[in-house]
Amino acid sequence: MKTLLALIAVAALAGNIIAADEKKADKPKFTAGSCCDKADKKGEKCAHKCCVEAAKENKACEKCNKPEKKK
Numbered sequence: 001m002k003t004l005l006a007l008i009a010v011a012a013l014a015g016n017i018i019a020a021d022e023k024k025a026d027k028p029k030f031t032a033g034s035c036c037d038k039a040d041k042k043g044e045k046c047a048h049k050c051c052v053e054a055a056k057e058n059k060a061c062e063k064c065n066k067p068e069k070k071k
């Protein structure tokens, strides 16, 4: 019984670690064609000051990555 409990604890711990990794890997979504999107595709980070500030918070810059408007 003790072994079973230990196994469950280990499994729960492993699950938490995986969840944390997934959170970290979650990239902000950039609007297609934006300065950030172009930089991201080159494997770089956008150098715009507003974008750098947003990236610090793991967000996409709202000024440069506006949701696509319906025409």
Ligand SMILES: [Zn+2]
Pocket: 034, 035, 036, 037, 046, 047, 048, 051, 061, 064
């Ligand atoms: Zn940008």
Ligand SMILES: [Zn+2]
Pocket: 048, 049, 050, 051, 052, 061, 062, 063, 064, 065
């Ligand atoms: Zn920006």
